[in-house]
Amino acid sequence: MISSSSCSRLTTLPPYTISTPRLCPQFPKLCPRFCKKPLTITNVLKIADSLNLSSTAAPDLHSLFSRTKPTILVSEKLGDAGLDLLRSFADVDCSYNLSPDDLCSKISSCDALIVRSGTKVTRQVFEAAKGRLKVVGRAGVGIDNVDLQAATEFGCLVVNAPTANTIAAAEHGIALLAAMARNVAQADASMKAGKWLRNKYVGVSMVGKTLAIMGFGKVGSEVARRAKGLGMHVVAHDPYAPADRARAIGVELLSFDEAVSTADFISLHIPLTPATCKVFSDATFAKMKRGVRIINVARGGVIDEDALLRALDSGIVAQAALDVFGEEPPKDSKLVQHQNVTATPHLGASTKEAQEGVAVEIAEAVVGALQGELSATAVNAPMVPPEVLSELAPYVALAEKLGRLAVQLVSGGSGIKSVKVVYRSGRDPDDLDTRLLRAMITKGIIEPISDSVINLVNADFIAKQKGLGISEERVPANSSLQPVDSIQVRISNVNSKFQSALSENGEISVEGRVKYGKPHLSRVGSFEVDVSLEGNLILCRQVDQPGMIGRVGGILGENNVNVSFMSVGRTVRRKKAIMAIGVDEEPDKDTLNKIGHVPAVEEFVFLNL
Numbered sequence: 001m002i003s004s005s006s007c008s009r010l011t012t013l014p015p016y017t018i019s020t021p022r023l024c025p026q027f028p029k030l031c032p033r034f035c036k037k038p039l040t041i042t043n044v045l046k047i048a049d050s051l052n053l054s055s056t057a058a059p060d061l062h063s064l065f066s067r068t069k070p071t072i073l074v075s076e077k078l079g080d081a082g083l084d085l086l087r088s089f090a091d092v093d094c095s096y097n098l099s100p101d102d103l104c105s106k107i108s109s110c111d112a113l114i115v116r117s118g119t120k121v122t123r124q125v126f127e128a129a130k131g132r133l134k135v136v137g138r139a140g141v142g143i144d145n146v147d148l149q150a151a152t153e154f155g156c157l158v159v160n161a162p163t164a165n166t167i168a169a170a171e172h173g174i175a176l177l178a179a180m181a182r183n184v185a186q187a188d189a190s191m192k193a194g195k196w197l198r199n200k201y202v203g204v205s206m207v208g209k210t211l212a213i214m215g216f217g218k219v220g221s222e223v224a225r226r227a228k229g230l231g232m233h234v235v236a237h238d239p240y241a242p243a244d245r246a247r248a249i250g251v252e253l254l255s256f257d258e259a260v261s262t263a264d265f266i267s268l269h270i271p272l273t274p275a276t277c278k279v280f281s282d283a284t285f286a287k288m289k290r291g292v293r294i295i296n297v298a299r300g301g302v303i304d305e306d307a308l309l310r311a312l313d314s315g316i317v318a319q320a321a322l323d324v325f326g327e328e329p330p331k332d333s334k335l336v337q338h339q340n341v342t343a344t345p346h347l348g349a350s351t352k353e354a355q356e357g358v359a360v361e362i363a364e365a366v367v368g369a370l371q372g373e374l375s376a377t378a379v380n381a382p383m384v385p386p387e388v389l390s391e392l393a394p395y396v397a398l399a400e401k402l403g404r405l406a407v408q409l410v411s412g413g414s415g416i417k418s419v420k421v422v423y424r425s426g427r428d429p430d431d432l433d434t435r436l437l438r439a440m441i442t443k444g445i446i447e448p449i450s451d452s453v454i455n456l457v458n459a460d461f462i463a464k465q466k467g468l469g470i471s472e473e474r475v476p477a478n479s480s481l482q483p484v485d486s487i488q489v490r491i492s493n494v495n496s497k498f499q500s501a502l503s504e505n506g507e508i509s510v511e512g513r514v515k516y517g518k519p520h521l522s523r524v525g526s527f528e529v530d531v532s533l534e535g536n537l538i539l540c541r542q543v544d545q546p547g548m549i550g551r552v553g554g555i556l557g558e559n560n561v562n563v564s565f566m567s568v569g570r571t572v573r574r575k576k577a578i579m580a581i582g583v584d585e586e587p588d589k590d591t592l593n594k595i596g597h598v599p600a601v602e603e604f605v606f607l608n609l
């Protein structure tokens with residue numbers, strides 16, 4: 001029973017069969033009926049639909065039904081505007097400077113964690129969260145301090161705030177470039193020490209010098225623009241950068257070797273990944289012009305710091321300006337203490353403006369994710385724009401139902417290894433993003449036969465982990481009005497407990513479409529049917545003869561099982577037919593036995609949707 005008055009509106013809704021992802025933990029607390037069936041991307045849209053809310057309004061359901069708030073742990077200093085936004089939605093625990101152990105012991109009572117670069121979100125953190133942590137928000141760009149693989153395995157969404165600190169980082173890069181070229185920090189320190197060393201701190205000019213930007217992304221491009229303004233000749237290396245952006249700024253794109261060997265100044269703006277770790281090594285420094293100057297506002301880990309020290313000592317590198325370090329704060333201070341190094345304590349993003357912007361950007365992303373929205377800044381899940389999501393909503397429900405249906409047709413003991421999904425669609429392939437649909441089919445197939453909790457984040461990972469190969473095919477359809485005309489799910493190399501579900505080539509095959517905005521089953525094996533995919537379903541193959549609907553319907557009625565819909569499909573008149581019967585209640589064993597004993601019934605199966 002649903003006790004709260006606001007929830008009572010839900011009693012009119014069909015039963016929910018979707019059990020995860022647990023993107024909204026409050027919902028089950030409110031509605032015991034849904035205890036094991038938390039609010040998900042899928043059913044939130046369905047609920048919205050039933051309440052005549054637009055799908056974009058669906059997340060408001062959270063506040064509509066919520067009484068308890070989620071808990072968000074903020075482990076590093078965040079701007080006030082972001083904190084205010086978080087507090088309007090959740091209980092916010094600002095605990096800074098937590099030790100790794102303290103973080104692990106706190107995390108199991110948190111639904112979201114917001115960090116900057118100082119918190120290591122390791123596999124141990126996800127393990128300690130015991131499934132409660134839904135979202136990690138990185139208030140900034142670099143996500144190298146978050147174990148993304150572990151996040152994905154635990155079905156935890158990671159979002160970042162990729163735009164709000166771009167200018168701050170670029171400005172800091174330029175500040176370091178100029179400060180280094182003119183020895184500002186060293187000269188300042190000497191003056192504070194009571195000295196007046198006009199001859200010692202003669203600098204180098206920037207105008208006319210070649211600056212190589214390594215990583216021509218958001219920050220790199222902004223540094224390039226500003227360096228052009230200083231009269232520098234700017235080149236860049238970035239294998240993924242669009243040539244037109246470089247042309248528009250007047251920057252020449254070069255290979256790695258060309259860029260590092262022609263530059264007077266090199267500014268690093270690449271993310272730290274396994275591929276970029278220590279790319280600035282002895283071998284790389286050996287390719288550089290003698291007397292080159294290096295700025296790093298990206299990540300310390302992209303430089304082999306011992307190699308840099310050697311290059312500074314040998315004079316290959318005349319000066320370095322470093323905001324970031326392999327270990328922060330750096331334990332070995334040789335680099336920081338080097339007379340030709342200008343160092344700042346990871347200040348690139350630290351302007352008032354950037355911190356307010358980042359705080360709001362991450363607060364919006366985390367709140368949205370906790371409400372079941374698909375984030376536009378998701379790092380480990382497909383980004384699905386709201387308009388695409390609302391269009392795909394009924395197909396998302398269809399996809400999960402078909403997966404759930406198909407897997408229940410597999411006879412026990414058959415290991416499922418290979419699933420093929422065929423989308424019939426009139427859309428251009430570029431206009432149809434099937435990742436969401438594939439994730440929901442995976443969810444439908446895996447959840448009924450395992451204890452895995454599947455969501456958009458971990459669907460592909462868990463499928464792979466379980467050795468389940470899902471291939472997709474698109475078949476062109478004439479109509480392009482709907483995104484998808486039909487979805488077919490085929491499971492091969494398995495036995496079926498309902499032989500009629502097998503197609504001619506021996507695969508379990510079910511096909512469905514969206515009719516009047518609702519998922520419908522349109523084909524089972526080679527039989528055409530037309531039933532709404534709601535509640536429970538009995539599939540029954542019988543000799544095609546008069547009176548079958550009445551007999552089976554009668555048995556159900558006598559046993560107080562309400563039939564919600566019925567459809568008969570046949571291959572050969574008066575020979576074989578399939579009856580698909582939707583039932584509100586789950587019939588007991590005796591009732592199902594009675595159906596099985598009707599002489600014309602050749603086989604039947606009960607399926608829970």
Ligand SMILES: NC(=O)C1=CN([C@@H]2O[C@H](COP(=O)(O)OP(=O)(O)OC[C@H]3O[C@@H](n4cnc5c(N)ncnc54)[C@H](O)[C@@H]3O)[C@@H](O)[C@H]2O)C=CC1
Pocket residue numbers: 141142143162165166169214215216217218219220237238239240241269270271272275276297298299323324346347348349350
């Ligand atoms: N010091 C600080 O406080 C801050 C540091 N950052 C760091 O700056 C870096 C860049 O940030 P954004 O520009 O916002 O990111 P972005 O993603 O816009 O740009 C990164 C660029 O690097 C390129 N790239 C990737 N691998 C590469 C490789 N092997 N060689 C050359 N280019 C490669 C990518 O194609 C991309 O264009 C990140 O590591 C970020 O964490 C960003 C903001 C503040």
Ligand SMILES: O=C(O)C(=O)COP(=O)(O)O
Pocket residue numbers: 116117118139140141142143165346347348349350
């Ligand atoms: O956004 C980034 O990548 C940064 O490095 C900024 O880090 P911070 O948030 O200042 O710890």
